[in-house]
Amino acid sequence: MKNWKESNDTLKATFEFDDFVQAFGFMTQVAITAQSQNHHPTWTNTYNKVEFELSTHDAGDVVTEKDRKLAESINEIFDKMS
Template identity: 45%
Template structure:
């Protein structure tokens, strides 16, 4: 796994930024807060996302309060963003629809 290159970074991140993700200012990571109707919906989404994260061996940093889930994605092995972060962000967005 490699850190995103400057050449691919804009192309891969742009659609995620349009979908509500943002780049953290203090580290090479992206974040998004998902809002759900209630705790059960939020936890159900987290369970589905966790299955994919485990399957891909790429685990998010996340924080849940009632119907909100804040997600931070970065690849610790490369100390920054990788294609795994892009892949998991897209999957999480798809699961939230």
């Protein structure tokens, strides 16, 4: 899966943007998608970078299909903004 690496039972990715406003807009779109999937990421934002760590808490903090689905959705949002 492009942009993502699996490490220590977590999917991780960093997305970089032109500026803070574009990064925040991306986060807003991801928040709406995450809510609709009922799967909420651990993430941080510093200026133009958004970093994610995905795992499924209900499954014992391991990577599941829920994480892969959200990661693909995040990729789609990023691709539309690029």
